[in-house]
Amino acid sequence: MSKVLILAEHDKGALKKVTLNTLAFARQYVAKFGGSYDFAVLGHNVAGVAEALRGYGAGAVHLADHADLAHPIASAWAKVLADLAKSIGADMVVAPATTTGKDVLPRTAVRLGAGMASDIIALTDSGAFARPMWAGNLTGNVKISTANKVISVRASAFDAAEATGGQSPVVAFAADPALASTRVKFVSFDGVQSTRPDLAEATTIVAGGRGLKDRFYAVTEPLADVLGAAIGATRAAVDDGYAPNDLQIGQTGKVVAPQLYFAIAMSGAVQHLAGMKNSKVIVAINKNPDEPIFKVADYGLVADAFVAVPELTAQIKALRG
Amino acid sequence: MKILVSAKRVSDPNAKLAIAKDGKWIEGDVEYILNPFCENAIECALQIAEANEGTETVAIGIGDDETARFIRQGALARGIDRGILVSAEEASIDSDLIARIYQGVVHREKPDIVLLGKQAIDGDSNQVGQLLAEYLGWPQATFASKVEVSGNKAIVTREVDGGLETLEVSLPCVITADLRLNEPRFASLAGIMKAKKKPFDELEIDDLDLEDTDTKVQIVGLSTPSGRKAGVIVKDVEELVQKLRSEARAI
Numbered sequence: 001m002s003k004v005l006i007l008a009e010h011d012k013g014a015l016k017k018v019t020l021n022t023l024a025f026a027r028q029y030v031a032k033f034g035g036s037y038d039f040a041v042l043g044h045n046v047a048g049v050a051e052a053l054r055g056y057g058a059g060a061v062h063l064a065d066h067a068d069l070a071h072p073i074a075s076a077w078a079k080v081l082a083d084l085a086k087s088i089g090a091d092m093v094v095a096p097a098t099t100t101g102k103d104v105l106p107r108t109a110v111r112l113g114a115g116m117a118s119d120i121i122a123l124t125d126s127g128a129f130a131r132p133m134w135a136g137n138l139t140g141n142v143k144i145s146t147a148n149k150v151i152s153v154r155a156s157a158f159d160a161a162e163a164t165g166g167q168s169p170v171v172a173f174a175a176d177p178a179l180a181s182t183r184v185k186f187v188s189f190d191g192v193q194s195t196r197p198d199l200a201e202a203t204t205i206v207a208g209g210r211g212l213k214d215r216f217y218a219v220t221e222p223l224a225d226v227l228g229a230a231i232g233a234t235r236a237a238v239d240d241g242y243a244p245n246d247l248q249i250g251q252t253g254k255v256v257a258p259q260l261y262f263a264i265a266m267s268g269a270v271q272h273l274a275g276m277k278n279s280k281v282i283v284a285i286n287k288n289p290d291e292p293i294f295k296v297a298d299y300g301l302v303a304d305a306f307v308a309v310p311e312l313t314a315q316i317k318a319l320r321g
Numbered sequence: 322m323k324i325l326v327s328a329k330r331v332s333d334p335n336a337k338l339a340i341a342k343d344g345k346w347i348e349g350d351v352e353y354i355l356n357p358f359c360e361n362a363i364e365c366a367l368q369i370a371e372a373n374e375g376t377e378t379v380a381i382g383i384g385d386d387e388t389a390r391f392i393r394q395g396a397l398a399r400g401i402d403r404g405i406l407v408s409a410e411e412a413s414i415d416s417d418l419i420a421r422i423y424q425g426v427v428h429r430e431k432p433d434i435v436l437l438g439k440q441a442i443d444g445d446s447n448q449v450g451q452l453l454a455e456y457l458g459w460p461q462a463t464f465a466s467k468v469e470v471s472g473n474k475a476i477v478t479r480e481v482d483g484g485l486e487t488l489e490v491s492l493p494c495v496i497t498a499d500l501r502l503n504e505p506r507f508a509s510l511a512g513i514m515k516a517k518k519k520p521f522d523e524l525e526i527d528d529l530d531l532e533d534t535d536t537k538v539q540i541v542g543l544s545t546p547s548g549r550k551a552g553v554i555v556k557d558v559e560e561l562v563q564k565l566r567s568e569a570r571a572i
Binding site: 011116139251280295 | 332334338340347358415416417420439440442443444445446448449451452454455459460461462463464466479480481482483484485486487488490491494499500501535536537539540541542543544546551552553555557558559561562564565566571572
């Protein structure tokens with residue numbers, strides 16, 4: 001019987017949907033191998049996040065609310081998360097493979113003497129964890145041979161879990177982050193201001209490549225606006241400064257799988273495909289018919305993006321009246 | 322100051338991969354490159370050394386003679402002062418054992434900063450820097466896009482979801498490099514010649530006094546995921562809209 005502890009992801013006091021994708025993994029694991037799951041909410045003034053998780057069938061929602069947890073400093077968060085896991089007897093700790101999850105979980109694993117598997121996309125019947133390797137060109141099934149296990153979950157591979165009703169108890173955990181002794185100080189956060197949906201949560205994504213140059217937003221924004229879509233970018237477009245790092249989709253950026261993905265003026269490098277090839281419908285628009293992006297696209301349009309995308313935007317707008 | 326920096330080789334991301342017979346790693350005539358994130362880490366180490374006189378830089382790699390070649394050509398030829406190879410079979414170690422090997426080397430070398438790539442583009446685990454920091458009880462700053470060292474502190478800007486975070490970490494610390502940290506320099510011909518004569522140590526895992534050499538995570542099988550098939554080429558925007566609407570029902 002396993003006890004799974006799920007680290008909740010939140011931003012500005014609101015629960016992030018990736019937590020529910022991660023919950024879907026935990027429910028699968030518990031359904032296969034028996035046990036139960038709890039949530040861990042770490043942060044400061046985050047009681048609302050704990051409250052939002054009460055209807056999801058957890059044994060308990062543990063709330064570690066402490067001023068020194070206000071920013072996700074990995075050493076402090078990992079200590080509190082491991083302390084909590086030990087105190088409730090959890091033998092598995094899971095979190096979404098976001099930059100916070102990636103930063104915090106390995107340190108948690110060391111504290112628990114646990115092996116860690118990153119970016120899990122599926123669970124096998126024998127208890128192995130499937131994960132993409134070599135930019136998703138191969139899938140590795142990995143076994144963790146330690147009693148305690150730590151897992152980061154690729155959110156796009158699991159449909160968000162539904163609420164089940166009920167009211168899990170919120171249990172305060174007396175966190176001791178020992179931040180002072182970790183020799184780290186938070187200095188600042190320069191957030192991307194956007195009213196668009198989060199890339200991880202968007203059902204439609206309009207992504208642009210280097211080919212859009214300094215007209216990156218001029219081309220992608222109007223289309224994203226009519227579709228209520230998120231905007232994404234290739235590494236090349238980010239490297240050249242046309243889009244901020246937060247928009248990068250790919251092997252080392254964000255991994256997405258929306259219902260509809262527009263790949264505009266991009267070549268379709270292996271590293272980018274690794275971040276989007278599980279999208280349901282892919283549309284490629286590029287003036288060069290030989291680009292590899294057309295090999296993964298459901299619909300390809302060989303055209304100049306500067307002409308075709310505004311036309312596409314206008315036609316969709318007209319359809320929607 | 323002393324900086325320890327990683328030099329890991331990885332298979333070329335554009336190479337066609339063949340799965341080994343035991344299904345646990347790749348095999349065959351694969352082209353290798355230096356892990357791109359390690360190149361950023363090496364460049365960062367060189368820039369810190371150039372700005373802080375008297376800094377020693379040491380590159381470390383785990384593997385065989387081929388790995389040694391990458392330490393010389395990818396790190397020493399670019400200007401890193403010394404190399405260390407720890408002999409091990411790449412396919413049989415996990416992130417945890419790599420971190421503990423690094424920890425063993427850190428105990429011998431006592432660096433002020435350990436600079437690693439944020440992830441290796443073959444295993445894609447993104448764990449070693451964080452594991453090492455916890456084993457050492459050191460602060461970490463992962464996914465760095467800017468590093469400034471002054472005195473016994475580093476100010477590091479990190480690429481995180483939602484924007485850029487800046488942390489101040491005290492030395493000694495672990496920093497992992499993201500791609501926009503810098504533009505790695507090329508090795509000069511003179512650098513390549515010099516690299517041949519630079520100090521180079523070869524260590525066995527047994528030299529490092531690890532508690533054990535057990536792995537915690539094992540690959541039990543590799544497979545090729547079913548690929549996506551190319552769809553149709555539409556003739557114009559009108560046909561695209563029509564297909565998206567009536568066929569894909571996506572808009």
